[in-house]
Amino acid sequence: MHTAEQGPCPGTWEKPPVLLQHGLIDSAATWVMNMPKQSLGFVLADQGYDVWLGNNRGNSYSMEHERLQGNSNGRDEGFWDFSWDEMAEYDLPAEINYVHKTTGAQTLSYISHSQGTAQGFAAFSENPELARKVGVHVALAPVAFVGSTDSALFQVASYLP
Numbered sequence: 001m002h003t004a005e006q007g008p009c010p011g012t013w014e015k016p017p018v019l020l021q022h023g024l025i026d027s028a029a030t031w032v033m034n035m036p037k038q039s040l041g042f043v044l045a046d047q048g049y050d051v052w053l054g055n056n057r058g059n060s061y062s063m064e065h066e067r068l069q070g071n072s073n074g075r076d077e078g079f080w081d082f083s084w085d086e087m088a089e090y091d092l093p094a095e096i097n098y099v100h101k102t103t104g105a106q107t108l109s110y111i112s113h114s115q116g117t118a119q120g121f122a123a124f125s126e127n128p129e130l131a132r133k134v135g136v137h138v139a140l141a142p143v144a145f146v147g148s149t150d151s152a153l154f155q156v157a158s159y160l161p
Helices: 040-046 084-103 115-126 128-132 152-157
Strands: 002-004 015-021 049-054 108-113 134-140
Touching: 002 040, 015 040, 015 084, 015 115, 040 049, 049 084, 084 108, 084 115, 084 128, 108 115, 115 128, 115 134, 128 134
Parallel strands: 015 049, 015 108, 108 134
Antiparallel strands: 002 049
């Protein structure tokens, strides 16, 4: 997980925390890749929001595990044995709870894209306590149905280091 620093007055957040969650085959970098005035992470930070950038398992920022290796230095097949369900049941709650514990805020705003929306919909519908910690969920390009994950692209990608 990363944070987006403010331009003019770093460290003086006036507004509640915002968690930005990326979509499929992406990372938190998607929220800060453009010029500062065109990157949602920086725009929100400059407006006084405490911005947190989530990363899903298996992307370039989330290759660590307590016991398993996911990188080319020692790839364990078990590292990659997870589904959308685990992301909704364990990963998103861990991110939200971390932000709450760190900031002390009552609620946060959750802004998600694509896969991040599916994680939010699943997590909040199955975990009412977690849902109460989210004041608003802004779903960009929401996913309502997950299919075609057995496509050739995903089959080939499963063999990549």
